[in-house]
Amino acid sequence: MAPRLSGFTRASSLGPITDFMDRQGGSAARVLRGVDLPFAVLEQPEIVIPLRAQFRFLESAAREIGDPHFGARLGQVVRMANLSAFGAWVCAAETLTQAMERGHAGLNTMLQTSTVLTLLRNGPKVRWFIEFVEPETDGRHHNELLGVAYQIDVVRTYAGRQWRPDVVLTALPRGSPRAELEEIFGTNISHGHPVPGIEFDAALLGRGLFRSADVPVRRSQAEPLVPGNGDTIGTIAAVADLALCEGYPRVDWVAAKLGTTRRSLQRHLREHGTSFNRIVEDALCKRAKDLLTQGTVPVTEIAFQLGYSDPAHFSRAFRRWTGVAPTAYRAA
Known part of the structure; x- marks a missing residue:
């Protein structure tokens, strides 16, 4: 059986990675050369790249600056509202529930394929998962923690910039060190889950937009659709x-x-x-x-x-x- 073709993501999902790497003493351009990706990835955020290529780019970037938690640290400077027209559309919803519904409905056609968002409710708590259905392993955990950071930023659009989830769930092996990740995310870390995600109070689901000058606003614009997994x-x-x-x-x-x-x-x-x-x-x-x-x-x-x-x-x-x-x- 022929291997399944890679999923896709927009280059914008890497956020302000050039400035971030410069501050960490690395070079995004050098990493791009190392993984054989065009420099346009940094200049044209609307273009799409194979998801497996993004995994490898993040892995190489982590090695470039010697940071085993590179994806998590990069995630602290990304903003969902700046994540292409898709992010602006999600963060323009009136409530958090509506924003999450938009995310689930539009993710695979507007931003990224081979990715599944799932919301599970258990009494007063909810867990919001992000799963990458992509066989690539190099750099997977960096991309997973970056994806979790985008989830956290969506909730902050409605709960305020200082909000933190109760727990960040990771797919890293159970027993992996937690202290550094807990410092980065500012909350509890739980390893060993099949799919990464966040846990938070279900009461936030009905919360409306948090009106603050700190919430970035990006004008929605037309973008070409991301090719579907079966296309x-x-x-x-x-x-x-x-x-x-x-x-x-x-x-x-x-x-x-x-x-x-x-x-x-x-x-x-x-x-x-x-x-x-x-x-x-x-x-x-x-x-x-x-x-x-x-x-x-x-x-x-x-x-x-x-x-x-x-x-x-x-x-x-x-x-x-x-x-x-x-x-x-x-x-x-």
């Missing part, structure tokens, strides 16, 4: 589009980022009646249209950005895709 073509196309940030996409690079092989990837595409070249052509056409629509980047520079050594080759390709020259498309 094979959309998944491959998204990674090909990511590869375009650093030149013409290579099939081996795309396959590696999806956790599969070149042969399996090409078989997937044949089964869906297409090819890698067709996927790349579609991605090139979309990226070219986006750049031309901006109206500020010269056509020659667009050609070079898309991996063409000669602007004339780009112009011929664009005319083949659209029936018009790049300059005519921009003028229209």
